[in-house]
Amino acid sequence: MDAADAAAEVESQSRTTWEEAAAVFRTLPGGGQGLSILGHDVMEDWEAPYMDALAGVAASQPGPVLEVGYGLGLSAAAIDQRGVEGHVILEANSEVLGRAELWAEEATCPTIVLGGFWQDLVGSMTDATFGGILFDAYPLSPGEAAGDGEVGAFFVEAARLLRPGGVFTFYFDAGRNWIECVRSFQLQTVPKLRDAGFTKVEHDQVACTPRPGCTYFWKDRFLVPMATR
Numbered sequence: 674m675d676a677a678d679a680a681a682e683v684e685s686q687s688r689t690t691w692e693e694a695a696a697v698f699r700t701l702p703g704g705g706q707g708l709s710i711l712g713h714d715v716m717e718d719w720e721a722p723y724m725d726a727l728a729g730v731a732a733s734q735p736g737p738v739l740e741v742g743y744g745l746g747l748s749a750a751a752i753d754q755r756g757v758e759g760h761v762i763l764e765a766n767s768e769v770l771g772r773a774e775l776w777a778e779e780a781t782c783p784t785i786v787l788g789g790f791w792q793d794l795v796g797s798m799t800d801a802t803f804g805g806i807l808f809d810a811y812p813l814s815p816g817e818a819a820g821d822g823e824v825g826a827f828f829v830e831a832a833r834l835l836r837p838g839g840v841f842t843f844y845f846d847a848g849r850n851w852i853e854c855v856r857s858f859q860l861q862t863v864p865k866l867r868d869a870g871f872t873k874v875e876h877d878q879v880a881c882t883p884r885p886g887c888t889y890f891w892k893d894r895f896l897v898p899m900a901t902r
Protein backbone atom coordinates (compact mmCIF):
# COMPACT_ATOMS: atom_id res chain seq x y z
CA MET A 674 0.00 0.00 0.00
CA ASP A 675 1.50 3.39 -0.94
CA ALA A 676 1.14 6.59 1.13
CA ALA A 677 -1.86 7.83 -0.86
CA ASP A 678 -3.72 4.52 -0.40
CA ALA A 679 -2.89 4.54 3.33
CA ALA A 680 -4.22 8.10 3.69
CA ALA A 681 -7.40 7.17 1.82
CA GLU A 682 -7.93 4.20 4.13
CA VAL A 683 -7.50 6.33 7.27
CA GLU A 684 -9.99 8.85 5.86
CA SER A 685 -12.48 6.13 5.03
CA GLN A 686 -12.17 4.64 8.55
CA SER A 687 -12.68 8.01 10.21
CA ARG A 688 -15.79 8.61 8.09
CA THR A 689 -17.23 5.24 9.08
CA THR A 690 -16.51 5.99 12.74
CA TRP A 691 -18.22 9.39 12.48
CA GLU A 692 -21.21 7.96 10.68
CA GLU A 693 -21.83 5.31 13.34
CA ALA A 694 -20.93 7.35 16.45
CA ALA A 695 -23.52 8.30 19.06
CA ALA A 696 -24.77 11.87 18.74
CA VAL A 697 -24.91 13.38 22.23
CA PHE A 698 -27.53 16.11 22.57
CA ARG A 699 -27.13 17.78 25.92
CA THR A 700 -28.13 20.79 27.96
CA LEU A 701 -25.10 23.06 28.26
CA PRO A 702 -23.88 24.52 31.57
CA GLY A 703 -25.93 27.68 32.02
CA GLY A 704 -28.64 26.42 29.65
CA GLY A 705 -28.90 26.07 25.91
CA GLN A 706 -28.43 22.97 23.78
CA GLY A 707 -25.28 21.38 22.41
CA LEU A 708 -24.37 18.49 20.12
CA SER A 709 -21.22 16.42 20.63
CA ILE A 710 -19.95 13.54 18.48
CA LEU A 711 -16.91 11.43 19.45
CA GLY A 712 -16.13 13.97 22.19
CA HIS A 713 -16.08 16.93 19.77
CA ASP A 714 -18.30 19.92 20.51
CA VAL A 715 -19.89 20.06 17.08
CA MET A 716 -22.62 22.63 17.57
CA GLU A 717 -24.12 24.85 20.29
CA ASP A 718 -27.28 26.86 20.04
CA TRP A 719 -25.79 30.26 20.99
CA GLU A 720 -24.69 30.20 17.32
CA ALA A 721 -28.32 30.79 16.30
CA PRO A 722 -27.75 34.40 15.04
CA TYR A 723 -24.91 33.15 12.82
CA MET A 724 -27.00 30.30 11.45
CA ASP A 725 -29.82 32.74 10.74
CA ALA A 726 -27.44 35.06 8.85
CA LEU A 727 -26.04 32.17 6.76
CA ALA A 728 -29.58 30.97 6.02
CA GLY A 729 -30.54 34.49 4.93
CA VAL A 730 -27.73 34.48 2.36
CA ALA A 731 -28.44 30.93 1.12
CA ALA A 732 -32.15 31.68 0.69
CA SER A 733 -31.68 35.10 -0.91
CA GLN A 734 -31.85 33.95 -4.54
CA PRO A 735 -34.52 32.06 -6.50
CA GLY A 736 -34.13 28.29 -6.63
CA PRO A 737 -33.78 25.41 -4.19
CA VAL A 738 -31.20 25.47 -1.40
CA LEU A 739 -28.58 22.80 -0.70
CA GLU A 740 -27.42 22.50 2.90
CA VAL A 741 -24.46 20.41 4.09
CA GLY A 742 -24.62 19.35 7.76
CA TYR A 743 -27.83 19.29 9.84
CA GLY A 744 -26.38 19.42 13.39
CA LEU A 745 -28.98 20.95 15.68
CA GLY A 746 -31.10 21.97 12.69
CA LEU A 747 -30.91 25.71 13.44
CA SER A 748 -29.89 26.77 9.93
CA ALA A 749 -32.31 24.22 8.43
CA ALA A 750 -35.18 25.82 10.35
CA ALA A 751 -34.04 29.31 9.36
CA ILE A 752 -33.94 28.31 5.68
CA ASP A 753 -37.36 26.67 5.94
CA GLN A 754 -38.84 29.80 7.54
CA ARG A 755 -37.80 31.81 4.49
CA GLY A 756 -40.14 29.83 2.26
CA VAL A 757 -37.62 28.43 -0.22
CA GLU A 758 -38.88 26.45 -3.22
CA GLY A 759 -36.89 23.36 -2.21
CA HIS A 760 -34.37 22.30 0.44
CA VAL A 761 -31.91 19.41 0.17
CA ILE A 762 -29.99 18.50 3.35
CA LEU A 763 -26.93 16.21 3.48
CA GLU A 764 -26.00 14.68 6.84
CA ALA A 765 -23.25 12.15 7.62
CA ASN A 766 -24.02 10.98 11.17
CA SER A 767 -26.78 8.34 11.36
CA GLU A 768 -28.34 9.59 14.57
CA VAL A 769 -28.38 13.22 13.47
CA LEU A 770 -29.74 12.02 10.13
CA GLY A 771 -32.67 10.38 11.93
CA ARG A 772 -33.50 13.68 13.62
CA ALA A 773 -33.24 15.52 10.32
CA GLU A 774 -35.61 13.07 8.66
CA LEU A 775 -38.17 13.50 11.45
CA TRP A 776 -37.87 17.29 11.23
CA ALA A 777 -38.25 17.22 7.42
CA GLU A 778 -41.65 15.54 7.75
CA GLU A 779 -42.92 18.71 9.43
CA ALA A 780 -41.01 21.24 7.31
CA THR A 781 -43.13 23.80 5.47
CA CYS A 782 -41.01 23.76 2.27
CA PRO A 783 -40.43 20.67 0.09
CA THR A 784 -37.46 19.05 1.83
CA ILE A 785 -35.27 16.05 1.02
CA VAL A 786 -32.72 14.65 3.49
CA LEU A 787 -29.89 12.48 2.16
CA GLY A 788 -27.69 10.41 4.48
CA GLY A 789 -23.95 10.29 3.84
CA PHE A 790 -20.88 12.46 3.34
CA TRP A 791 -21.04 15.28 0.83
CA GLN A 792 -17.88 13.82 -0.73
CA ASP A 793 -19.94 10.76 -1.74
CA LEU A 794 -23.22 12.50 -2.55
CA VAL A 795 -22.70 15.65 -4.60
CA GLY A 796 -20.92 14.02 -7.56
CA SER A 797 -24.21 12.65 -8.90
CA MET A 798 -26.05 15.98 -8.58
CA THR A 799 -26.79 17.94 -11.76
CA ASP A 800 -24.92 21.15 -12.60
CA ALA A 801 -26.69 24.49 -11.93
CA THR A 802 -29.43 23.00 -9.73
CA PHE A 803 -29.42 25.34 -6.73
CA GLY A 804 -30.05 29.02 -6.06
CA GLY A 805 -28.19 28.87 -2.75
CA ILE A 806 -25.81 26.61 -0.83
CA LEU A 807 -25.04 26.64 2.90
CA PHE A 808 -22.07 24.53 4.02
CA ASP A 809 -21.60 23.84 7.73
CA ALA A 810 -20.05 20.39 8.09
CA TYR A 811 -17.51 19.58 10.78
CA PRO A 812 -13.78 18.91 10.23
CA LEU A 813 -12.99 15.25 10.83
CA SER A 814 -9.24 15.85 11.13
CA PRO A 815 -7.24 18.66 12.82
CA GLY A 816 -5.68 19.58 9.47
CA GLU A 817 -9.12 20.55 8.15
CA ALA A 818 -10.04 22.68 11.15
CA ALA A 819 -8.66 26.17 10.40
CA GLY A 820 -10.02 28.71 7.95
CA ASP A 821 -11.30 27.09 4.75
CA GLY A 822 -9.54 23.80 5.58
CA GLU A 823 -12.57 21.57 5.14
CA VAL A 824 -14.89 23.64 3.01
CA GLY A 825 -12.12 24.47 0.51
CA ALA A 826 -12.45 21.03 -1.06
CA PHE A 827 -16.13 21.80 -1.68
CA PHE A 828 -15.65 25.12 -3.52
CA VAL A 829 -15.49 23.64 -7.02
CA GLU A 830 -18.60 21.54 -6.39
CA ALA A 831 -20.45 24.55 -4.97
CA ALA A 832 -19.69 26.56 -8.10
CA ARG A 833 -20.77 23.68 -10.32
CA LEU A 834 -24.05 23.10 -8.47
CA LEU A 835 -25.14 26.75 -8.37
CA ARG A 836 -27.15 28.47 -11.06
CA PRO A 837 -25.62 31.68 -12.46
CA GLY A 838 -26.38 34.36 -9.87
CA GLY A 839 -26.72 31.73 -7.14
CA VAL A 840 -24.95 32.31 -3.83
CA PHE A 841 -22.74 30.17 -1.64
CA THR A 842 -22.14 30.72 2.07
CA PHE A 843 -20.38 28.69 4.74
CA TYR A 844 -19.16 28.54 8.32
CA PHE A 845 -15.85 30.33 8.49
CA ASP A 846 -13.51 30.94 11.40
CA ALA A 847 -9.78 31.64 11.34
CA GLY A 848 -7.12 33.43 13.38
CA ARG A 849 -6.87 34.57 16.99
CA ASN A 850 -8.98 37.69 16.55
CA TRP A 851 -11.39 39.39 14.15
CA ILE A 852 -8.67 41.17 12.15
CA GLU A 853 -6.85 37.89 11.54
CA CYS A 854 -10.12 36.23 10.58
CA VAL A 855 -10.91 38.85 7.92
CA ARG A 856 -7.33 38.84 6.68
CA SER A 857 -7.33 35.06 6.31
CA PHE A 858 -10.63 35.20 4.41
CA GLN A 859 -9.47 37.93 2.06
CA LEU A 860 -5.94 36.69 1.41
CA GLN A 861 -6.43 32.94 1.36
CA THR A 862 -10.07 32.07 0.83
CA VAL A 863 -11.26 34.70 -1.67
CA PRO A 864 -8.63 33.70 -4.29
CA LYS A 865 -9.66 30.05 -3.97
CA LEU A 866 -13.33 30.96 -4.44
CA ARG A 867 -12.44 32.99 -7.55
CA ASP A 868 -10.36 30.12 -8.91
CA ALA A 869 -13.34 27.81 -8.35
CA GLY A 870 -15.52 30.02 -10.58
CA PHE A 871 -17.22 32.55 -8.31
CA THR A 872 -17.57 35.96 -9.96
CA LYS A 873 -18.14 38.09 -6.86
CA VAL A 874 -17.01 37.40 -3.29
CA GLU A 875 -18.07 39.60 -0.38
CA HIS A 876 -18.50 39.12 3.32
CA ASP A 877 -20.63 40.44 6.12
CA GLN A 878 -20.41 39.99 9.89
CA VAL A 879 -22.84 39.07 12.64
CA ALA A 880 -22.45 39.63 16.37
CA CYS A 881 -22.54 36.42 18.39
CA THR A 882 -21.69 35.81 22.03
CA PRO A 883 -20.24 32.39 22.81
CA ARG A 884 -21.34 30.89 26.10
CA PRO A 885 -18.78 31.01 28.90
CA GLY A 886 -16.73 27.81 28.65
CA CYS A 887 -17.27 27.27 24.91
CA THR A 888 -14.31 25.21 23.65
CA TYR A 889 -14.23 26.25 20.00
CA PHE A 890 -15.02 29.97 19.58
CA TRP A 891 -13.92 33.08 21.48
CA LYS A 892 -14.53 36.07 19.20
CA ASP A 893 -17.49 38.44 19.42
CA ARG A 894 -18.64 38.03 15.81
CA PHE A 895 -18.68 35.64 12.90
CA LEU A 896 -17.78 36.26 9.30
CA VAL A 897 -20.58 35.61 6.78
CA PRO A 898 -19.15 34.69 3.34
CA MET A 899 -21.20 35.55 0.25
CA ALA A 900 -19.81 34.08 -2.98
CA THR A 901 -21.87 34.62 -6.12
CA ARG A 902 -21.66 32.23 -9.08
Ligand SMILES: C[S@@+](CC[C@H](N)C(=O)[O-])C[C@H]1O[C@@H](n2cnc3c(N)ncnc32)[C@H](O)[C@@H]1O
Pocket residue numbers: 715716724741742743744745746747748749763764765766769789790791792809810811812
Ligand atom coordinates in the same frame (compact mmCIF):
# COMPACT_ATOMS: atom_id res chain seq x y z
C1 LIG B 1 -21.74 22.14 12.88
S1 LIG B 1 -22.95 20.90 12.58
C2 LIG B 1 -24.11 21.76 11.58
C3 LIG B 1 -24.87 22.78 12.35
C4 LIG B 1 -26.11 23.29 11.66
N1 LIG B 1 -25.77 24.28 10.65
C5 LIG B 1 -27.07 23.87 12.65
O1 LIG B 1 -27.60 24.98 12.43
O2 LIG B 1 -27.32 23.22 13.68
C6 LIG B 1 -22.11 19.86 11.44
C7 LIG B 1 -22.93 18.66 10.96
O3 LIG B 1 -22.31 18.21 9.76
C8 LIG B 1 -22.26 16.79 9.76
N2 LIG B 1 -21.14 16.41 8.88
C9 LIG B 1 -19.81 16.39 9.20
N3 LIG B 1 -19.08 16.09 8.11
C10 LIG B 1 -19.96 15.94 7.08
C11 LIG B 1 -19.81 15.65 5.69
N4 LIG B 1 -18.59 15.46 5.14
N5 LIG B 1 -20.93 15.54 4.92
C12 LIG B 1 -22.16 15.73 5.47
N6 LIG B 1 -22.36 16.02 6.79
C13 LIG B 1 -21.28 16.15 7.57
C14 LIG B 1 -22.07 16.43 11.23
O4 LIG B 1 -22.46 15.12 11.48
C15 LIG B 1 -22.94 17.48 11.92
O5 LIG B 1 -24.26 17.03 12.10
